[in-house]
Amino acid sequence: MNYSDTSIAATTPFLSLENVRKTYPGVVALDGFSMEVRPGEVIGLVGENGAGKSTLMKILGGVTTPDTGTITVDGTAHNSLSVEGSLGSGIAFVHQELNLFENLDVAANIFFGREPLRAGPLRLVDRAKLRDMVAPLLKRVGANFSADTQVADLSLAQQQMVEIAKALSIKARLVILDEPTSSLPLAETDKLLDVIKALKADGISVIFISHRLHEIERVADRVVVLRDGMLAGTLGKRDINHDQMVKLMIGRMLKEREKASEAARAPGAVALSAKAIRTPTYPGRPVDLDVRRGEILGLAGLVGSGRTELARVFFGIDASLGGALELNGRPLTLGSAADAVAQGIFLVPEDRKLTGILLDLSIAQNISLPNLPAHARRSLVSASAETATAEKQKKDLGIKAPSVQTRTGTLSGGNQQKVVLGKWLAMNPKVMILDEPTRGIDIGAKAEIYGLMRALADAGVAVLMISSDMEEVIGVSDRIAVMHEGQISGILDKDQFSQENVLLLAVGKQPK
Amino acid sequence: MTKKDLGLLILILVVGAIVAIINPRFLLPINLANTSNLIGLFGILSIGQAFVIITGGIELSVGSVVALLGTLFIDFIAVRGMGWPVAFVLILVLGAIIGLAHGWLITRLKLQPFVVTLCGLLIYRGVARFYTADGTAGFAFGQNFPDLEFLTAGRSWGVPNSFFALIVISIVMWVVLHRSVFGRYLYAIGKNEEAAKYSGIRTGRVVMAAYVICGVLTALSAIYFAMYTRSISPASHGQFYELYAIAAAVLGGFSLRGGEGSLIGVLLGTVLLQELQNLVNLLGIPSSLNFAVMGGVILIGVLVDQQWGVFRARRRMVDAARKGAVGAAAE
Numbered sequence: 001m002n003y004s005d006t007s008i009a010a011t012t013p014f015l016s017l018e019n020v021r022k023t024y025p026g027v028v029a030l031d032g033f034s035m036e037v038r039p040g041e042v043i044g045l046v047g048e049n050g051a052g053k054s055t056l057m058k059i060l061g062g063v064t065t066p067d068t069g070t071i072t073v074d075g076t077a078h079n080s081l082s083v084e085g086s087l088g089s090g091i092a093f094v095h096q097e098l099n100l101f102e103n104l105d106v107a108a109n110i111f112f113g114r115e116p117l118r119a120g121p122l123r124l125v126d127r128a129k130l131r132d133m134v135a136p137l138l139k140r141v142g143a144n145f146s147a148d149t150q151v152a153d154l155s156l157a158q159q160q161m162v163e164i165a166k167a168l169s170i171k172a173r174l175v176i177l178d179e180p181t182s183s184l185p186l187a188e189t190d191k192l193l194d195v196i197k198a199l200k201a202d203g204i205s206v207i208f209i210s211h212r213l214h215e216i217e218r219v220a221d222r223v224v225v226l227r228d229g230m231l232a233g234t235l236g237k238r239d240i241n242h243d244q245m246v247k248l249m250i251g252r253m254l255k256e257r258e259k260a261s262e263a264a265r266a267p268g269a270v271a272l273s274a275k276a277i278r279t280p281t282y283p284g285r286p287v288d289l290d291v292r293r294g295e296i297l298g299l300a301g302l303v304g305s306g307r308t309e310l311a312r313v314f315f316g317i318d319a320s321l322g323g324a325l326e327l328n329g330r331p332l333t334l335g336s337a338a339d340a341v342a343q344g345i346f347l348v349p350e351d352r353k354l355t356g357i358l359l360d361l362s363i364a365q366n367i368s369l370p371n372l373p374a375h376a377r378r379s380l381v382s383a384s385a386e387t388a389t390a391e392k393q394k395k396d397l398g399i400k401a402p403s404v405q406t407r408t409g410t411l412s413g414g415n416q417q418k419v420v421l422g423k424w425l426a427m428n429p430k431v432m433i434l435d436e437p438t439r440g441i442d443i444g445a446k447a448e449i450y451g452l453m454r455a456l457a458d459a460g461v462a463v464l465m466i467s468s469d470m471e472e473v474i475g476v477s478d479r480i481a482v483m484h485e486g487q488i489s490g491i492l493d494k495d496q497f498s499q500e501n502v503l504l505l506a507v508g509k510q511p512k
Numbered sequence: 513m514t515k516k517d518l519g520l521l522i523l524i525l526v527v528g529a530i531v532a533i534i535n536p537r538f539l540l541p542i543n544l545a546n547t548s549n550l551i552g553l554f555g556i557l558s559i560g561q562a563f564v565i566i567t568g569g570i571e572l573s574v575g576s577v578v579a580l581l582g583t584l585f586i587d588f589i590a591v592r593g594m595g596w597p598v599a600f601v602l603i604l605v606l607g608a609i610i611g612l613a614h615g616w617l618i619t620r621l622k623l624q625p626f627v628v629t630l631c632g633l634l635i636y637r638g639v640a641r642f643y644t645a646d647g648t649a650g651f652a653f654g655q656n657f658p659d660l661e662f663l664t665a666g667r668s669w670g671v672p673n674s675f676f677a678l679i680v681i682s683i684v685m686w687v688v689l690h691r692s693v694f695g696r697y698l699y700a701i702g703k704n705e706e707a708a709k710y711s712g713i714r715t716g717r718v719v720m721a722a723y724v725i726c727g728v729l730t731a732l733s734a735i736y737f738a739m740y741t742r743s744i745s746p747a748s749h750g751q752f753y754e755l756y757a758i759a760a761a762v763l764g765g766f767s768l769r770g771g772e773g774s775l776i777g778v779l780l781g782t783v784l785l786q787e788l789q790n791l792v793n794l795l796g797i798p799s800s801l802n803f804a805v806m807g808g809v810i811l812i813g814v815l816v817d818q819q820w821g822v823f824r825a826r827r828r829m830v831d832a833a834r835k836g837a838v839g840a841a842a843e
Contacts, residue, residue, distance in 0.1 A: 317709070341712030355710040360703045360771065369700060370712040372693045380691045423711065 020069030044220030092167030157188030268293030276323030282486025298477030393422030414445030552674030560729030568770025573632030578750030611727025615720030650743030702771030
């Protein structure tokens with residue numbers, strides 16, 4: 001490791017991890033990972049989705065216990081941290097999802113549960129004292145709002161300042177920012193980076209996790225890169241640049257691209273076409289995208305890049321703020337998911353348990369739900385028709401369950417996902433959108449789902465697959481569209497496929 | 513019939529037997545006929561409520577609707593000289609319009625069902641009182657409608673026709689709730705509205721239809737109540753009826769979160785409630801304690817049901833753990 005800032009290098013680390021290992025059934029999440037954080041140092045932590053960042057955060061927050069390894073905080077060695085221990089030794093988190101009470105004011109949020117009280121049996125909050133305590137904290141984070149503002153009236157960046165002020169109020173010595181900028185507009189991001197610099201000036205350490213590499217370039221003293229649960233490398237201040245980070249994130253051993261299964265397919269006609277579609281999340285970023293019949297179009301990008309939002313528009317859940325959709329060359333207006341289903345546009349959503357299936361209904365009832373009138377005579381549901389459809393899907397997809405009357409809530413993740421697929425395959429898909437179709441699913445079921453997608457494409461269906469799994473995107477897709485901050489940053493054809501190209505586009509750079 | 517329904521039926525029979533032993537007048541034809549008439553009237557009302565509760569909603573305005581539409585019905589036929597079949601249909605249409613308005617406010621403007629129908633409770637009662645200038649709506653001396661009176665307040669073979677009406681409505685609504693496509697949608701929406709939407713169901717329309725059904729059934733019961741009392745003072749007529757309806761559904765196994773409950777359940781709930789009313793009268797319990805008895809019984813019923821659920825869940829867990837341990841040992 002080379003430090004450009006010798007004064008930092010000289011001090012003893014506030015936090016150091018040595019040889020930390022954490023496994024989950026079937027997965028090594030962290031493997032022999034070591035790192036140090038010195039007082040007043042800003043560490044940029046980068047890595048692809050699934051590289052082990054969240055596990056690391058959970059260990060530092062005391063939520064999970066590592067299998068082996070040592071965590072030394074402020075000179076004291078531990079095998080693991082507890083939540084109280086982590087907090088007590090001055091480690092504070094600012095999560096991507098903020099934990100603020102929107103209906104309370106800033107001061108109440110910062111000292112929630114620790115309010116100064118007035119003397120007397122009524123335990124009234126001492127408002128004047130509270131204000132006095134909050135004022136210097138807000139000044140330190142450079143807040144331009146007062147302590148009695150309602151949190152609901154603040155912008156996202158301002159809310160993050162409140163979170164950071166809260167961290168300062170517990171005398172935090174290390175503040176961990178987990179993707180704080182992923183939902184911030186650019187102007188607000190600058191403010192947040194200024195706050196990080198102010199923390200550093202006060203001698204507080206910061207771990208800054210971000211997918212936006214240019215932000216890391218601007219504030220980090222050192223960059224730690226995680227890959228597949230291992231330390232892929234550390235970059236000193238002088239070596240921090242975009243290409244270095246990307247190289248470490250992917251690794252030198254670029255995996256051989258999986259061979260194109262068959263001869264190059266002739267591209268079919270455009271099935272679903274988006275022209276200048278604008279999602280509610282990124283209203284200023286029009287998206288153009290064509291999905292062709294008979295292809296699997298992979299939609300890659302980092303978490304929060306606007307892929308799911310786009311899928312919601314294609315499925316009629318959200319209305320586009322502009323632009324137009326076309327299906328097989330004809331204009332398409334979607335007022336609801338029901339309209340999309342009627343046109344043969346189906347979605348396997350990201351959140352299986354909340355939106356994919358009804359856990360309390362049986363397999364048969366879930367599969368027939370979108371097409372119930374076809375399983376009914378004179379508006380009365382025919383149990384035998386329903387069972388017949390479900391039995392066919394159960395057999396075709398290999399759904400493992402005692403019977404089609406089994407509650408879907410009792411099935412494994414992979415089998416639940418097959419039920420979601422089954423309800424659409426029982427109809428006649430023209431466009432099939434799959435959002436993270438293999439997340440949380442075991443390897444065997446994954447392969448089956450890939451096979452199904454390919455079979456659909458071969459049958460002339462336009463398949464759009466959203467995935468954060470790089471190998472999956474490259475291995476399964478015929479073309480890959482990559483999103484970056486709400487826009488399509490590029491489309492790769494099969495001969496341009498590489499992890500590096502996808503990642504470059506995902507962070508908004510040009511592919512090689 | 514589910515286990516829950518069976519338990520409720522047994523409870524009804526046990527309570528009935530005890531009351532009959534203490535006071536044999538319970539089994540007199542006149543008492544049974546009166547009670548079954550009330551079961552008919554409140555049953556129609558409660559079935560309507562059940563359709564709303566199954567979607568996870570609530571309809572608090574039904575008592576006031578009973579007062580308003582009952583007042584209007586009597587006014588139409590007794591004062592304005594409208595033919596009763598016309599007035600009958602008109603009242604049902606008005607009930608549908610009220611339900612449609614509530615459903616629209618709830619699904620399109622995203623207002624909470626509790627708030628919308630609470631406002632309805634206040635508005636319809638106020639309008640009814642204003643309409644009669646806080647007086648009483650009733651028939652003039654000697655005014656008779658033989659056909660209407662037979663259908664609503666009359667009896668066949670000693671059984672009140674209102675009870676027959678409830679049976680017919682129950683059969684129809686049982687088919688709708690438990691066998692039809694619409695009924696399946698209702699359960700799906702009550703269980704998980706988001707997932708139902710993602711399955712391509714037009715959830716807004718389905719929920720709106722539930723409120724319309726509730727409105728129409730409430731209107732029908734309003735006519736029955738009006739013909740039963742024959743005179744209506746809108747300040748008190750139908751007061752707390754929404755709570756009777758909700759209580760019947762809850763006793764019958766409906767969850768206020770939606771997605772759970774059966775038609776037989778709400779019927780049995782209605783029967784038990786009316787039996788309790790009758791018990792208060794027959795056992796000489798001061799009628800001022802009426803509500804306290806009902807509240808107490810509902811609380812006990814819900815508690816027993818909930819504790820039974822906890823017990824079963826725990827037993828299932830223990831079983832699974834034991835099986836798991838055996839499986840691990842076998843490996």
